[in-house]
Amino acid sequence: MAQSENSDLLAFYNQCQTRKSNEKIDILSRNIYPPRVTKMDAKVKFLHCYAWEETGFPQPWINEFNRELDGVLCTSEHVRKILIDNGLNVPAFVVGNGCDHWLNIPAETTKDVDHGTFRFLHVSSCFPRKGIQAMLQAWGRAFTRRDNVILIIKTFNNPHNEIDAWLAQAQAQFIDYPKVEVIKEDMSATELKGLYESCDVLVAPGCAEGFGLPIAEAMLSGLPAIVTNWSGQLDFVNSQNSWLVDYQFTRVKTHFGLFSSAWASVDIDNLIDALKAAASTDKSVLRDMADAGRELLLQQFTWKAVADRSCRAVKTLRGHIDIAQHRARIGWLTTWNTKCGIATYSQHLVESAPHGADVVFAPQVSAGDLVCADEEFVLRNWIVGKESNYLENLQPHIDALRLDVIVIQFNYGFFNHRELSAFIRRQHDAGRSVVMTMHSTVDPLEKEPSWNFRLAEMKEALALCDRLLVHSIADMNRLKDLGLTANVALFPHGVINYSAASVTRQQQSLPLIASYGFCLPHKGLMELVESVHRLKQAGKPVRLRLVNAEYPVGESRDLVAELKAAAQRLGVTDLIDMHNDFLPDAESLRLLSEADLLIFAYQNTGESASGAVRYGMATQKPVAVTPLAIFDDLDDAVFKFDGCSVDDISQGIDRILNSIREQDAWATRTQQRADAWREQHDYQAVSRRLVNMCQGLAKAKYFK
Secondary structure (H helix, E strand, O other): OOHHHHHHHHHHHHHHHOOOOOOOOOEEEEOOOOOOOOOOOOOEEEEEEEOOOOOOOOHHHHHHHHHHOOEEEEOOHHHHHHHHHOOOOOOEEEOOOOOHHHHHOOOOOOOOOOOOOEEEEEEOOOOHHHOHHHHHHHHHHHOOOOOOEEEEEEOOOOOOOOHHHHHHHHHHHOOOOOEEEEEOOOOOHHHHHHHHHOOOEEEEOOOOOOOOHHHHHHHHOOOOEEEEOOOHHHHOOOOOOEEEEOEEEEEOOOOOOOOOOEEEEEOHHHHHHHHHHHHOOOHHHHHHHHHHHHHHHHHHOOHHHHHHHHHHHHHHHHHOHHHHOOOOOEEEEOOOOOOOHHHHHHHHHHHHOOOOOOEEEEEOOOHHHOOOOOOOOEEEEEOOOOOOOOHHHHHHHHHHOOOOEEEEEEOOOOOOHHHHHHHHHHHHHOOOEEEEEEOEOOOOOOOOOHHHOOHHHHHHHHHHOOEEEEOOHHHHHHHHHOOOOOOEEEOOOOEOOOOOOOOOOOOOOOOEEEEEOOOOHHHOHHHHHHHHHHHHHOOOOOEEEEEOOOOOOHHHHHHHHHHHHHHHHHOOHHHEEEEOOOOOHHHHHHHHHOOOEEEEOOOOOOEOOOOHHHHHHHOOOOEEEOOOHHHHHHHHHOEEOOOOOHHHHHHHHHHHHHHHHHOOHHHHHHHHHHHHHHHHHEHHHHHHHHHHHHHHHHHHOOOO
């Protein structure tokens, strides 16, 4: 961009050159990428106009922000939420992004424009998050070459831009593909503005935006927009100035390599409808829509407005420094110290928390159900179940301890939904933050009464929670279907940090596979026994170790007996050893770490994430799973069978063991991703993130 187009910035730069280099700085704010926040010599330290897109965020950066900064000034509410979700515990303010500089740029008239053709425009880097493939697919389905429309894509060459290949694929798929023009050449700001003004509608079906400056530029140039109904642009787009396209959350795959990260992929059918609607809209209506967007932008998103909000943020921070430095007191409502996966999960989180637990509200159980003696911070004053939970018993303690945040571990069987809803409302009305981890979002439809087993029946209470934490993309989409997105966050399930002792194996010994978890029908243990038989028949015998504790229910006891009977009937008793006692973690991990391959052959489950598979991952041994949603958060850090049948599992075991033995590219890549997965899901990191999120949410009530 030429200096003449930024004369105000040039004047400011020249003014700064006259300042003395040793002059004491009161407030220092940066906006650089990658963010560098060290060595900021000032009383108050910020990042300003900070933008981010996907829901995951590098934890090393967040930890530096918390250590070095006094606050972050965000371009949108979307960015603020992402930072808090990822554990930002310093105040975050939404200041917006200025865009009125666009008014100072004259438009250079674009030559050879056919004004009889309806012109759609897309302006972006064509990075994966820009939704290019979905746009090209929708374009080919919405129109043909005979339609009087054209899609102009203004982009530039970069390593992530595959527009030529994507366009060729789309053109090959549709015989009569509509007209597309791709412009990669550099343009001056005046030329770019002229291009905007020569078009009719902007198409921006991106997966995520920190603000969406091209959308704002389009509206200031007289164009309404077609946009995804999620992320940063929602601070200024609405149904009066845009077509809002529905979406589904999908897993992110970017160069950051973050496992627990999502963004929005547009609904292509809905995008097609928007394209057709825009093309058939009268030009005067298009101008009215763009004018509505322009008016909103010039009211709220001028650079002066951004500067004013930034100054107010500093003033607010200085006026409430006690709140900014306050450590929120957190209470945990969860099962605890019993043979329960969620109880174990909670204990790992609390044990890894920077300051431990202020209090754990645990259900009453008989002494025989405890794994060990309770800690001093545990209060047992409610009852698990679908009848009465007596959650009102918690209130005097919550008030006396002056708790700021309540963290709830939710599973369908734990609570009477009406009683839990009333409890959430009480905490919300008292000004406390409520964070609820939802370990399942799949309604057990066979259970009655429906109000006690359907999330839709407690939607109003769920909406009052400051955060609903889920472990899978599928959970995010189920909650979206209930109208819950603004307070939902994808949160990683943790893994313990375990150092396995080296195992000496006899050279001629058979490969050892193993599984872990409670002995329950959906875990696929019978399929594993049958797979051992199948492999023996094929002349490829393996040994199987089942470290599967008997759960205190009849179906678990029966399954233990059935597994033993099946092993004897199939003639593989000598190849299988079973451990059905509830073992200490150290003993379970020792048994698992001796295996060559750990297998979780689940057949069906409504749970969102597996706690058992994390013990497998902790051993640092290769892990294989069936292709179920419960394992989606493991992504490419594990091997995956083609299906759940005995054929799929037995053939997969043979193929995976060969890959491991040869250390081929598949095995090497999976091991590398598994190492990265363990680093991101270490309970120390996950617990720190959760506690910092709670701190951030408590402060967010004062700093906006």
